[in-house]
Amino acid sequence: TGQRWGYGKEDGPSVWYKNYPVAEGSRQSPIDIVPNEASRDRSLDPIIINYDQCTSINISNNGHSVVVEFNDSDDRSVIKGGPLDNPYRLKQFHFHWGGKGCEGSEHTVSGTGFASELHLVHWNAVKYKTFGEASTAPDGLAVLGIFLETGDDHRWLHMITDVLYMVKYKGFNPKCLLPSRLHYWTYLGSLTTPPLHESVIWIVLKEPIEVSEKQLGMFRMLLFTGEEDDQRLRMENNFRPPQPLKGRIVRE
Numbered sequence: 636t637g638q639r640w641g642y643g644k645e646d647g648p649s650v651w652y653k654n655y656p657v658a659e660g661s662r663q664s665p666i667d668i669v670p671n672e673a674s675r676d677r678s679l680d681p682i683i684i685n686y687d688q689c690t691s692i693n694i695s696n697n698g699h700s701v702v703v704e705f706n707d708s709d710d711r712s713v714i715k716g717g718p719l720d721n722p723y724r725l726k727q728f729h730f731h732w733g734g735k736g737c738e739g740s741e742h743t744v745s746g747t748g749f750a751s752e753l754h755l756v757h758w759n760a761v762k763y764k765t766f767g768e769a770s771t772a773p774d775g776l777a778v779l780g781i782f783l784e785t786g787d788d789h790r791w792l793h794m795i796t797d798v799l800y801m802v803k804y805k806g807f808n809p810k811c812l813l814p815s816r817l818h819y820w821t822y823l824g825s826l827t828t829p830p831l832h833e834s835v836i837w838i839v840l841k842e843p844i845e846v847s848e849k850q851l852g853m854f855r856m857l858l859f860t861g862e863e864d865d866q867r868l869r870m871e872n873n874f875r876p877p878q879p880l881k882g883r884i885v886r887e
């Protein structure tokens with residue numbers, strides 16, 4: 636019985652705890668990352684990303700973001716290495732963004748936000764049978780966070796922004812959204828949207844990708860509301876603010 640939640644005054648992050656008490660848990664996301672407080676862990680390997688055989692199945696507006704879902708029936712597109720003990724299967728990616736010219740990322744770096752943040756959501760299909768089961772397990776999910784900063788047009792993002800109004804499209808390899816260097820911060824956290832399960836091993840890439848204000852503007856053309864609703868609420872500021880670290884260590 637998923638209660639309705641959103642990003643407004645009445646249903647936004649400040650009241651999610653009412654229906655999702657874990658919002659005040661000990662490993663909530665996002666967080667503010669303070670680089671010089673991160674601890675260097677020499678046992679951390681590079682992350683390995685295999686998206687070459689990935690099959691996108693749809694793109695949709697779920698009322699909170701735009702989501703591109705992938706076929707996760709086998710290990711065709713996985714992330715492994717880094718802090719991960721198993722390969723994690725790509726399930727979907729989605730974005731968080733702000734209003735025009737405003738910050739909209741979920742994680743911040745020394746208190747500074749970026750224009751937007753891309754989340755590539757993966758699940759541990761070695762230990763769990765379904766995404767749903769993995770999503771409630773402490774090592775069930777791995778989300779790759781990528782910051783978007785404004786600058787030139789992104790060469791490939793147009794394949795998403797061009798079809799946002801069409802919603803349906805095929806064949807997109809999210810590898811082209813990765814920055815050139817895969818240096819990362821990693822910490823144990825949660826989903827940043829209800830049900831806020833504390834099941835996520837976060838891997839946040841240090842290097843942002845560059846997108847244009849025009850490309851970001853296309854996201855803001857989306858609506859929180861269905862077309863049947865009278866008030867057409869533009870989808871923007873769909874990000875949760877940073878949550879208390881509660882003694883957690885951010886590793887790099």
Ligand SMILES: NS(=O)(=O)/N=C1/NCCO1
Nearest residue numbers: 754756778825826827828
């Ligand atoms: N913003 S997030 O932590 O990736 N949240 C979700 N919810 C479902 C999948 O990813």
Ligand SMILES: [Zn+2]
Nearest residue numbers: 729731754827
């Ligand atoms: Zn997200």
